[in-house]
Amino acid sequence: MSENKIPYKIYLEESEMPKSWYNLRADMKNKPAPLLNPGTLQPMTAEELSGVFCEELVKQELDNDTPYFEIPTEIRDFYKMYRPSPLVRAYCLEEKLGTPAKIYYKFEGNNTSGSHKLNSAIAQAYYAKNQGLKGVTTETGAGQWGTALSMACSYLGLDCKVYMVKCSYEQKPFRREVMKVYGADVTPSPSDTTKVGRRILEEFPGTGGSLGCAISEAVEVATSTEGYRYVLGSVLNQVLLHQSVIGLETKTAMDKYGITPDVIIGCAGGGSNLGGLISPFMGEKLRGERDYRIIAVEPASCPSFTRGEYRYDFCDTGMVCPLAKMYTLGSSFIPSADHAGGLRFHGMSSVLSQLYADGLMEAVSVKQTDVFKAAEEFARVEGILPAPESSHAILAAVNEALKCKETGEEKTILFGLTGTGYFDLVAYEKFHKGEMVNTIPTDEDIRKSLDRLPKV
Amino acid sequence: MSENKIPYKIYLEESEMPKSWYNLRADMKNKPAPLLNPGTLQPMTAEELSGVFCEELVKQELDNDTPYFEIPTEIRDFYKMYRPSPLVRAYCLEEKLGTPAKIYYKFEGNNTSGSHKLNSAIAQAYYAKNQGLKGVTTETGAGQWGTALSMACSYLGLDCKVYMVKCSYEQKPFRREVMKVYGADVTPSPSDTTKVGRRILEEFPGTGGSLGCAISEAVEVATSTEGYRYVLGSVLNQVLLHQSVIGLETKTAMDKYGITPDVIIGCAGGGSNLGGLISPFMGEKLRGERDYRIIAVEPASCPSFTRGEYRYDFCDTGMVCPLAKMYTLGSSFIPSADHAGGLRFHGMSSVLSQLYADGLMEAVSVKQTDVFKAAEEFARVEGILPAPESSHAILAAVNEALKCKETGEEKTILFGLTGTGYFDLVAYEKFHKGEMVNTIPTDEDIRKSLDRLPKV
Numbered sequence: 010m011s012e013n014k015i016p017y018k019i020y021l022e023e024s025e026m027p028k029s030w031y032n033l034r035a036d037m038k039n040k041p042a043p044l045l046n047p048g049t050l051q052p053m054t055a056e057e058l059s060g061v062f063c064e065e066l067v068k069q070e071l072d073n074d075t076p077y078f079e080i081p082t083e084i085r086d087f088y089k090m091y092r093p094s095p096l097v098r099a100y101c102l103e104e105k106l107g108t109p110a111k112i113y114y115k116f117e118g119n120n121t122s123g124s125h126k127l128n129s130a131i132a133q134a135y136y137a138k139n140q141g142l143k144g145v146t147t148e149t150g151a152g153q154w155g156t157a158l159s160m161a162c163s164y165l166g167l168d169c170k171v172y173m174v175k176c177s178y179e180q181k182p183f184r185r186e187v188m189k190v191y192g193a194d195v196t197p198s199p200s201d202t203t204k205v206g207r208r209i210l211e212e213f214p215g216t217g218g219s220l221g222c223a224i225s226e227a228v229e230v231a232t233s234t235e236g237y238r239y240v241l242g243s244v245l246n247q248v249l250l251h252q253s254v255i256g257l258e259t260k261t262a263m264d265k266y267g268i269t270p271d272v273i274i275g276c277a278g279g280g281s282n283l284g285g286l287i288s289p290f291m292g293e294k295l296r297g298e299r300d301y302r303i304i305a306v307e308p309a310s311c312p313s314f315t316r317g318e319y320r321y322d323f324c325d326t327g328m329v330c331p332l333a334k335m336y337t338l339g340s341s342f343i344p345s346a347d348h349a350g351g352l353r354f355h356g357m358s359s360v361l362s363q364l365y366a367d368g369l370m371e372a373v374s375v376k377q378t379d380v381f382k383a384a385e386e387f388a389r390v391e392g393i394l395p396a397p398e399s400s401h402a403i404l405a406a407v408n409e410a411l412k413c414k415e416t417g418e419e420k421t422i423l424f425g426l427t428g429t430g431y432f433d434l435v436a437y438e439k440f441h442k443g444e445m446v447n448t449i450p451t452d453e454d455i456r457k458s459l460d461r462l463p464k465v
Numbered sequence: 466m467s468e469n470k471i472p473y474k475i476y477l478e479e480s481e482m483p484k485s486w487y488n489l490r491a492d493m494k495n496k497p498a499p500l501l502n503p504g505t506l507q508p509m510t511a512e513e514l515s516g517v518f519c520e521e522l523v524k525q526e527l528d529n530d531t532p533y534f535e536i537p538t539e540i541r542d543f544y545k546m547y548r549p550s551p552l553v554r555a556y557c558l559e560e561k562l563g564t565p566a567k568i569y570y571k572f573e574g575n576n577t578s579g580s581h582k583l584n585s586a587i588a589q590a591y592y593a594k595n596q597g598l599k600g601v602t603t604e605t606g607a608g609q610w611g612t613a614l615s616m617a618c619s620y621l622g623l624d625c626k627v628y629m630v631k632c633s634y635e636q637k638p639f640r641r642e643v644m645k646v647y648g649a650d651v652t653p654s655p656s657d658t659t660k661v662g663r664r665i666l667e668e669f670p671g672t673g674g675s676l677g678c679a680i681s682e683a684v685e686v687a688t689s690t691e692g693y694r695y696v697l698g699s700v701l702n703q704v705l706l707h708q709s710v711i712g713l714e715t716k717t718a719m720d721k722y723g724i725t726p727d728v729i730i731g732c733a734g735g736g737s738n739l740g741g742l743i744s745p746f747m748g749e750k751l752r753g754e755r756d757y758r759i760i761a762v763e764p765a766s767c768p769s770f771t772r773g774e775y776r777y778d779f780c781d782t783g784m785v786c787p788l789a790k791m792y793t794l795g796s797s798f799i800p801s802a803d804h805a806g807g808l809r810f811h812g813m814s815s816v817l818s819q820l821y822a823d824g825l826m827e828a829v830s831v832k833q834t835d836v837f838k839a840a841e842e843f844a845r846v847e848g849i850l851p852a853p854e855s856s857h858a859i860l861a862a863v864n865e866a867l868k869c870k871e872t873g874e875e876k877t878i879l880f881g882l883t884g885t886g887y888f889d890l891v892a893y894e895k896f897h898k899g900e901m902v903n904t905i906p907t908d909e910d911i912r913k914s915l916d917r918l919p920k921v
Binding site: 020089091120123163164192385390391394429431432441 | 473474476478479545546579616620638639642645647648841849894897
């Protein structure tokens with residue numbers, strides 16, 4: 010290929026990296042609904058939130074008007090260690106598909122946490138450190154968020170307590186070990202280190218734990234220990250703000266080469282990656298400057314956008330955290346254990362939920378066997394072993410590119426490749442052996458879960 | 466930090482990537498000794514070699530005079546998928562050490578094989594494909610080379626048969642699975658698919674296999690199957706030629722920013738990474754244009770440079786492959802099973818051996834517990850979980866930087882960070898638990914192994 014074409018990988022110069030995060034909410038006509046206090050069902054005040062989150066993050070969480078937040082120098086320096094991430098032109102995938110479409114992906118996997126989660130982890134850890142706190146607590150399921158937070162805390166010299174769902178702790182010893190390399194204190198949940206943990210252990214002595222329980226333990230420790238706060242890797246407005254770095258870099262790189270995407274695709278669990286990737290593009294759309302098709306891709310086993318209801322719900326299974334207005338399957342919904350990847354959250358970011366309700370984006374759900382098939386094909390031609398989560402976006406992008414093959418349209422497709430699958434090889438093995446199944450909830454499953462919610 | 470400084474990561478433009486490999490042998494006054502036929506003990510002819518390797522690679526193997534070999538476009542296009550690799554300024558490590566030294570590392574881990582091995586895998590697979598062959602065979606121990614070759618073959622549509630040392634096959638199921646994602650045929654060795662495998666299985670029914678045995682099986686299949694050749698990931702001259710891409714990119718990036726290294730450090734097993742990294746610098750040294758200190762770092766448990774003998778020896782434990790003149794511990798030497806990383810080869814590249822014999826480079830050996838300590842410290846400040854192999858170089862670089870701290874010298878240190886440690890977490894866990902030991906061979910161990918060699 011000639012040297013004048015668009016390169017395989019576009020890396021921005023360090024000086025071109027974003028100096029501010031972009032707050033999409035500032036351009037939304039219909040703002041996302043506020044979090045509600047689970048006791049009073051009134052909007053959470055800054056004061057209430059500051060018992061859980063550190064002050065600067067409370068400000069970011071509640072601010073629906075300021076369009077840009079300056080990224081502190083220390084965070085920008087940390088970003089420089091693993092960013093800018095490459096915007097990749099998928100020449101080999103295009104050739105393999107025989108499509109006239111031009112496919113690009115923003116690859117966030119080239120860091121030890123293996124995903125985009127590090128973008129918000131360092132921000133949350135930084136503000137905690139800056140406030141003079143001793144440490145932070147969090148929960149982790151698959152382990153990407155826990156790893157990212159461990160890395161950020163280790164860098165800043167902040168204590169990091171991770172409650173890891175017990176079955177993951179036992180089944181994913183490597184994820185656990187990476188966190189230990191970074192000095193995190195990793196506790197299998199439920200544990201006897203918290204009241205809620207002891208209560209659950211007493212009631213269900215052999216339980217493998219759940220994300221909901223791990224959240225409850227992490228929140229209990231944060232709110233009952235001097236100098237600690239709780240942090241969360243997705244769903245929250247502040248997380249989408251930090252993740253805007255993904256979209257801002259993408260936009261700068263595309264503008265530099267005169268590329269305009271027609272379709273933007275991202276996988277969606279809690280919404281952190283998708284919200285970050287689309288932010289500057291959605292901003293243009295909201296301001297009426299340009300139009301883009303934006304597609305959220307979710308697993309058929311946990312389809313909050315495509316089969317959930319737009320309403321207030323708890324963010325945790327334990328129903329102790331604030332309520333958020335979002336597309337939800339009900340906080341007691343637990344996706345089948347057969348589902349191998351992440352994206353297992355019952356709800357969705359309030360920001361994305363509002364945009365979806367306003368018809369500003371689309372959503373599709375895909376089956377996991379199709380996802381792994383796309384993942385393997387992608388790995389073989391693009392040389393990257395993708396995370397199962399990210400592969401949801403790959404599949405949707407491939408489907409769009411194949412439509413272009415039929416119609417002959419030369420569309421430009423952009424998708425987010427959030428991370429790598431090095432710690433997901435048990436799932437890949439299952440797929441190879443033909444042991445992977447698609448377990449899709451029935452309407453009754455979802456109805457039951459939603460019916461258990463309090464009316465707000 | 467200001468934007469005018471040297472960036473954290475230097476990425477070359479696609480157009481600045483090397484268009485030719487550099488053949489260090491062309492500038493060596495004392496050429497590396499030729500491979501010998503194990504039957505006749507005469508130098509291997511091109512004809513003899515072409516039964517094992519494909520033709521173009523035989524040419525590259527034997528050519529001690531041509532300074533540059535053009536990189537075919539197809540290989541350059543593949544390189545563009547995962548290269549240029551970043552040259553990283555280790556600002557955070559420098560700060561942590563409080564050293565006036567400037568530390569740089571060339572990071573080769575940002576690809577799914579997790580190491581630099583892909584640079585030669587794609588070249589060897591390409592020439593095999595170009596010659597119209599059906600497939601290639603190889604052996605793999607830890608699995609990095611097997612993974613790299615699987616990726617290259619999958620990309621080119623070439624069949625790939627990997628003989629994986631049985632105990633690794635069982636203990637490293639994830640490595641095995643990655644190769645399967647890339648469609649490789651992975652057989653635990655010894656196996657009943659070869660004569661030599663069946664013979665060994667009959668004699669030692671419960672054996673976990675060895676690299677030597679896996680080589681013998683891979684060579685047997687290559688030489689007895691129509692349309693197949695054998696490929697090897699290190700030691701050979703051709704491999705060092707392909708790996709020169711590492712050094713050439715590094716040199717271009719350094720020249721662009723006016724950086725000159727005083728010390729260049731690389732880990733050394735068979736020599737592929739070190740030979741590649743140093744090539745253009747050593748070229749300048751050989752031509753008398755500039756001087757550099759060059760340091761090979763090897764494990765104390767397998768110290769071929771520092772405690773071996775410079776003589777002819779077999780490249781394989783089975784003593785069926787050609788003999789190479791090299792620093793060797795004797796082909797029957799097997800490093801302790803306690804040694805966690807790679808770098809387990811009994812000998813060393815003939816090119817590097819000659820350079821070392823001529824006093825053009827130094828060598829040090831380091832203990833693995835010190836290596837893992839350095840690895841963990843590095844991970845915490847630089848955000849990359851390094852492979853145990855690569856961490857040998859980290860340790861030596863840190864030691865050099867600490868010397869600068871004592872003397873106040875502002876030396877520029879460059880080292881090769883060959884890969885990531887995502888598949889080495891069992892070893893990290895052992896290290897955390899304090900279960901890791903240093904098993905260092907006695908003089909008698911080495912003597913015995915050397916005494917078993919035929920006199921040449």
